[in-house]
Amino acid sequence: MDDTSRIGAAPRRAGDDVIQVHARLRSMILDCTLEPGSKVTQAELSRLTDAGRTPLREALRMLQQEGLVKAELNKRITIAAFDLDKLDCTYAYRISIEAAAIRVTASLLSTAEFDELDRTLVDMGEAIERRDRDEFEGPHRRFHQMLVSHVQEGARARMAIDADWAERVRRFVMQGDQHSLARADAEHREILEACRARDGVRASRLLASHLARSAFYVAAQLEPTYDTILTRTALRMVLGDELAQTAK
Known part of the structure; x- marks a missing residue:
């Protein structure tokens, strides 16, 4: 031309x-x-x-x-406004299935996978230092995908759909809580260390608490009287009654 x-x-x-x-x-x-x-x-x-x-x-x-x-x-x-009923249902499901998936995955992660998980932590840390929420999202999603990577494809696909929906929840938390990124970084490191120790039970409990915190925060900000009953119950099932009371 x-x-x-x-x-x-x-x-x-x-x-x-x-x-x-x-x-x-x-x-x-x-x-x-x-x-x-x-x-x-x-x-x-x-x-x-x-x-x-x-x-x-x-x-x-x-x-x-x-x-x-x-x-x-x-x-x-x-x-679209936040639908607290959907929030409660989605996070209850995420806690249940992802806690089970990480318990399976923790004992199967390879050295190469641990190296990649370490790199995602570095990338997230750099994004936190720059206070760049957009750059944080990519490695954060990859980190969580790898924590549940050794289960069936169908389960991974469903978890990916829920993670996509939850991106807006995460952004809301990051916007409203100035300490959320630093807290998330500390929780991610704890979860990874539990996986490195092949302690699937501890890893599942840490992940369940990590997920539940976002649901509790959003519900408290938008409608303080709303009862996230499914999320609370799912968390109790993973942690046990005694630990669930401590977490609350």
């Missing part, structure tokens, strides 16, 4: 890439720049992302499939 064929062509706007628009809107929802439960118009979102009408509609369709937005007939968009 020669240069003359480009004469008169409209410049491409950054917001015309559907994937880019989706990623930017998703990030704004996850870090609560677009507040849970708030209503915005497509025109407002277009201005925020510099997106054309077609890529914006497609990006919103993708976000709606993820449960992050709800479209209304008048072209207004509702940013």
Whole structure:
């Protein structure tokens, strides 16, 4: 194609890439720049992302499939609020299945896998020092994936879906609790040391407590009287009644 064929062509706007628009809107929802439960118009979102009408509609369709937005007939968009019932159910399931999965995995991790887990801790530590929540997310997700990596593919797929949904919860916790990243780092190191010692029981208890803390924090911030009964019960099943009372 020669240069003359480009004469008169409209410049491409950054917001015309559907994937880019989706990623930017998703990030704004996850870090609560677009507040849970708030209503915005497509025109407002277009201005925020510099997106054309077609890529914006497609990006919103993708976000709606993820449960992050709800479209209304008048072209207004509702940013999905936190559903505390779903939070309770999801974290109860995560505690149950991930505690079982790490108990299996702890005795099967190889030297190479421990080396990779160590690298994820280093990457998370560097992100914490920079206070970069976006850079923290990648190695954090990889760390948790590896902790449950030696179970059936179907179980891993289900855990990955729940981890995707929980990203917004993690972001909310990180935004509201200035000590959350440092606390998470300490908990990750404890969990890894338990795995290194091939102590699956301790690793499962540490992981269960680590997961439950996020659910308890979000529920307490949004609706202090809400009873996370399933999460509490799942935690008690993993820890035992005596340890569960101590954790609380």
